[in-house]
Every structure is written in C-alpha cells, then in structure tokens.
Amino acid sequence: MEMSVKPKIASSVGVAKPAAKKDLRKTAVADLQAFMTAQGQPAFRAKQIQEWLWKKSVTDVAAMSNLPQTLREQLAEQFDILPVTIAQQQKSNDGTIKLGLQLHDKHLVEGVLIPTETRMTACVSSQVGCSLTCKFCATGYMDRVRNLDAAEIYDQVVLIDRLAKQNYNMPLTNIVYMGMGEPLLNYANVLESIRLITSPEGLGWSPKRITVSTAGIAKMIRKLGDDKVKFNLALSLHAANDEKRNQIMPINESNSLVALRDALKYFYAKTKGEITFEYIVFYKFNDTLQDAEELYQFTKHVPVKVNIIEYNPISEAQYVNTDPQTLDKFAAYLEKRGVVVNVRRSRGKDIDAACGQLAIRNKN
Template sequence: MRMAYDLRHKDWYAWMKENNQPAFRADQMMDWLYQKRVSSFADMSNLPKKMRETLSEQFRLEPLKTLTQQTSSDGTIKFLFALHDGHAIETVLMRHNYGISVCVTTQVGCRVGCTFCASTLGGLKRNLTAGEIVAQVMKAQIALDEIGEERVKSIVIMGIGEPFENYEATLQFLRIMNEEHGLHIGQRHITVSTSGIVPAIYRFADEKLQVGLAISLHAPNQELRKSLMPVSYRHPLSELMEACHYYIETTGRRLTFEYLLIKDRNDQDQHAHQLGQLLSNLNCYVNLIPINTVVERDMERTPRNQIFQFQRIVESYGIKATIRREHGTDIDAACGQLRAKHLDKKSEQPS
C-alpha cells in the first residue's frame, strides 16, 4: 500500500482525474496533508465520504509510530520511529539561530560500512519510500505544532543510510518538500549528504537543482579513506574529486566537505595540510565535526586545542573551515545510536 505522502501535487491531480474527481480536490488533499496536518482520512471533512473511503483503502496516512523521543538540554529532539513493517529509523530536530532544522533518514540501516558510524551496524535492511522520508518531517512538524513553535525551516538528509543509493525516493522527497502546495521549503534550505557515490554525483549535478550537496570526506588521502570508509574501494578519492569538480562546474554551487575528527586517526597536522592541498582549487568549505562517542567503534574525540589547530592549517590554504556546533550531546547523539540500542533490546527479548 502506498503512502499518502508519496505523491506530489501533480500526482494527486492525476489520481483525482482517474477517480472522476474535480481537479481542485488535489489542492484540498495537499492542504489536509501539509497545512492542517491531519492523521486520518476521516478528518478530511470537505472531501466526499466515498472518496475518503477509497483513500483509506488505497493509501496509508500514518506510516510512522513514535517509539522513543529524547529531548536534549539544548532543545534537540531525537525521534525513534517504527515503520509499518516493524523496522526502526531515526530523525533529529535541531534548533539553530536561523530556525529549526530536521535531519532525515533515507534507508533502514546502511551498507556503506563507515567504520566510525553506528548506522551501518546490522547492514542495510531496505530503502525508504519518498513518503516515509516525508513523514519524518511531518512528525517533527506536528511535534512543534503541539508546543506552539514555528515551522521547520530547513532539512538535512544526513540521517541513517546513503541517500544516493536510494536516489529516486530521495529526489521525489526533495520535490515534495519544495512543493508550493506542501511545506514549501526552499531548495536552498535543503542539503543532501553523500559518502561519495560517484555516478550519482554526476547525475545529481545534471538535475540542476538549488539543493546543497555535502560530501562526507573524513580523510585527505586514498589509503586513510579506505580504512575509514570502504566506499573508497568502489569509488576512489581521485574519482570522487573529479566528480566534485564536475558538480561545481555544472551547477556553479559551492560544495561542503564534512570532515569527522577522530583522535590520532585523521586529525594530525599532516592530515590538515593534505586536506588543504586536496581542496585548495575548489569552490568549497569544510565542516569539521568532532566525533560523537560510539562505544561500538572505540573511537575517541580529538582534543579541543588540536581541533582549532587543524582548522587554522586548513584555512591557511584559503579554504573556509567551520567547526560544527554540537547538538544533543546529553542524549544518543551519534547517528544510528538510538536505533542500535533499540535493536540490542529487541535481541535480548526471549523468543
């Protein structure tokens, strides 16, 4: 059964036509879903009863059930949602000085296998549909509605999974979020993060979207990157950099490179110099990320003074480097960590 959130406005228009309904019903559907944010087709009071029954037979409106909700002292909220088939995913709501952002998940688990990430524990189970990704934003927005707060202003696709290995659903999600009849979140307020799926970077560049692109780099040379990110065996750093050049030349947009700092692994002065040399001729900036502790991975955070030293060296190459503001450090902040705990608890239950 499809999700109601899987459809764009034009898809609802086509559905109305197929079901002998006037075109304006598509506007009404979008209004109920994204403005009134109802949780039942029965609540769509200005739609004919027969049509509401048909919708209930053909679509699922509430694909997510909240299993756990953690709230940090800084206002960050981390949700653990159950899907209709029992799988669990994470979504994070973050508060910034420029507004509220939601970080969404695109897959149940991940097959990329980054050695520092809890998301990949247990491997990939399945892709999410576009509607299941949309539903995460809607559940976060409804949580904001309940406490009388503002609307979601921006989205980052940086949760569990590799978005570019679920390309079509991710692209549909982007278009739904940008719909004038939906939440109407501007493309420039959305960022997609990839571990470096090279063919998809070329494809995404050719879409000519205004959506931001972030590359999870985390190492300045091929050998180190292979040890941290096995995706580098499939898509070597040299090929990734060629794709990055193509993206910038094709779109005219600046790239973000995410660099996770891990004590004694990739945070030494020599690594900072290598990173500066690697990126010095690109229109980009670097987002330095002190690692969140993941007990399953036995990796430690870079000392504060070394973080600033690393930043200074990178910026000496004319590259803007920022240190990511931390969110939710007093809850299960690392991506996939809350889900991993949930899976551990399930495995401990008697069969």
C-alpha cells in the same frame, strides 16, 4: 538492531481474503482522477486530495473536509495512508530531541531535532540501516533493511517541525539528510521527498535550506549535476588521503578521491551549488598538520567550506575525538590558507543523538 514485529498468521481456510488497499500517497494524480470519474466525482477532487496530503500533511481521509462524506468513505475503503509515527522520544540536556520513528511495517529509524538560538534543524533518515559499513558510524554496523519511500522522509520533516513548534515556538529552518542511511543509494525517493518538501503544491521550502550528505558515490554525485539539483551537497570526507580513507570508509575503495574530485567538479559546473566537506578529526589518525595540508589541497578543486566535526565515540569502534588543542591547530591551519572553516560541537551526545551515533538498538 532495528525492532521488527512479525505478524501473526491466521488460518485462511474458508475466509475470503480482502483486496489489498492501495497506498493513497503513491497513487498518481491521473489514477486518482480516473477513480473520481468511476465514482461519479469531478476530476478536480484529485487535486484537492493531493493538497490535503502534501500541503496540509493530513494522514486521515476523514479530515479532508472539503470532500463529500460519501467520497471520503469510498477512499477509506480502497486506499490506505501509511504515516510515520513517533515510537520513542528523548530530550538531551542541550535541548536536542531524538526520535525513534516507526514505519508502517514496524521498522524503526531515527530523526533528530537540533535547536540553536537562530536555527531549528531536522536531521532525517533515508534508509533503515545502511550498507556502507563506515567504521566510525553506529548505523554502519547495522544491516541495510530497505529504503524509505518519499512519503516516509516527508513525514519525518512534518513530525520534527511540529516538535520544534511545540518545544521552542519556532518552525524548522533547515533540513539535513544526515540520519540513517546513504541518501544517494536511495536516489529517486530522496529527490522525490525534496520535491514534495519544496514544491508550491507541497511544503514550499527553499531548496537552499536543505542539505544532502553523502559518503561519496561518485556516479550519483554526477547524476545530481545532470539533474541540476538546487539543494546543498555535503561530502563526508574525513580523510583526504586514499589509504586512510579506505581504512574508515570502505566505499572509498571503489570511489577514490580522484573520482570524487572529478565528480564534485562536474556537479559544481552543472549546478553552482554549495558544497561542504565534513571532516571528523580522530585522535592520532587524521589530525596532523600533514592531514590538514592534504585536506587543503583537496579543497582547491571546487569552492567549498569545511565543517570540522567533533567525534562522538561508539562502543563498536576504537576511534576517539582529538584533543581541543590539536583540533584548534588543525582548523587554524586551514583558515590561514583561506578555507572557510566551521567547528561543529556535538549536540545530543548524552542521548546518542550526535553525529555518527544513530542506530536503533533493541533494548529488550
């Protein structure tokens, strides 16, 4: 369960309620410019503020040193910046770092830094909890509380990048939207966060270093195509058979493999973007050569690569990882048919930071 703190309610008798401050990071440039005019400041100050917020990742107006002191005081009186903060931190034996990240309303999400010799990858969350109830995923056993806004997703990247530099003297190289939540059910905020991360006025990342993973929302995959996104798309497939996929991923009942196939073809036609299928091989469930053949047939619709992922058991589910020999045979079957296959070994299992294990648990 996510941790939340209920604020104490004070008596308001005889006390004037202060005006609520606006969220500076949700204030449009035009509104900031109007504020500057009202304060007798030049309109270009708004652009300076945007640069501090999104290029320099500043979360305190007092640090905006090229603004006049009086303006900084006026901003502090009328605006808030609501940054994500690190509430918990664990480091795995393999170097993976899992973070419990606290939002302004005291809810928690998890983010992960996954280091290798050549890459530093941030795994970020897009929702508090999740509504999709995938049977093998710890987050799927939580309720969906709310969507994250774009700044909250952006903050995860900034915080994890700092950790990478502090711990490994290396900046982030990749971002995956594979943490808590279904990114395509928080579509606008996810795309806005990617704009902030990739824009020259933001962090200036290449979108090709970003991958958004979905459990398979066909109409939203089509919308990605219509919006001609430039980041990579990953589909959490885990079975290329409707009957089996229905058992582990209830979303498949309304987004069948045929619907997903057609959506992926549409997406690829519109974007020519890289597509990856993620496939966890569960013991005696989807690990036979017949399952591999069904997966191979599904890969023929669009150019894809397949990531075969080692499963990380959770207490809520009965599924376990297949044995190494079966996994190797499964991968070899696909490779012989020309499929690009990567076998992803788990990272951070000892701290519940591996794929499918993210869930905020109340430890009280």
